Amino acid sequence: MAIIFGRQPVLSHNSKSYIKLGWVRRIRDEEPLDTEESIRRYVRCQIFCLLGSTLFTDKSTAYPHAKYLSLLRDFERIHTYSWGSACLAHFYRALCRASRYDTKEMDGPLNLLFVWVWERMSCIAPVPRHILPPVEIPAAMRWSHSERSTTWLKKTVVTFSLSGGRTKE
Template sequence: MALPLPRQRHVSATRAGSGPGVRVEHVGRALRVTSRVVPEDIRGGEIKIDWLYQQFHDIPLDAPEAIVRATARAYILFQIGCSLFPNPSGNMVHLKWLLHLEDFDLCGALAWGAAALAHLYRALGNACIRGKVECCCFGTLVQIWAWDHLYIGRPEVVGPQPELVDMPLGCRWNTRLAFRDNVRTTDIEFYRDQLDQQLESQVSVLYSCIESCN
């Protein structure tokens, strides 16, 4: 999966706590479900991702606009919990994000890409701490970046190049791939050794102004 996320937009600060407006009543109003449908096990302002899938994975083709909008909010919330801003629970997503999904025009003006990168960098930094065994980040984004920039671990594209008109650049990897000797599944020592020996000429730099920027 590759998501196009705007980076140069408005920035919004979101509190970590549940706070007012993200309780059962707000969930029911934003997602157009009755209070009895909303699960009772909302803990710390978080809701189960599986509940979102069970309630919104299928809607009628003739559904009214209000239901379509509610389903869109649920889908975005699902992607936030699964991909963009995952947390250590692995199956929960915070309801604070619903506050940013009320108005789709305002939602689209937010810098989701910048927020995802900030979350990613913080998660990667935490994963480097001794004793940490997990990394709660958008792993697909890390993988695509590595394939674009580094030879080590990069598969060879052997299938036809997909059309990228109005598509995220990451979709160019959505084709048939071949994994050669430069790719290992679980050999950490192999990657450490190869990365230590990697030459500057083997790193792909996408920005021509990189030297002047330094």
């Protein structure tokens, strides 16, 4: 583990399988970026933060699982991994767990789900489509910096049923 971040990770006190995301961010922010290896450590930290806080999240979002460290060992192969497929599988598993009758919360990459829903069902999107930045900007970025609207909250299930989910734009 020490090779990946340049030092031994600080593990969660509750479980020895989780790494504190705050610690990884501090390591990333302290990297001098003056050598090839320090740049690689910075990128590994950034990718690990992305894996733990966006793509493969759990309910905590503060303690990514240490199992993702092995994916960062061979830096030259990172680009060959099927990240989208793995994220989708992780998300489907989260949906399956959430569908159980006794489940009260859901985890997984919900921010990616929101972007997907808002792109395909504009009637419930917090930003009217005509206000969004141009489509050349990546989808998640289009939604992240736009002024929010709450007009969709006034709609009822009946309204959505009658319109088939469509709204005037």
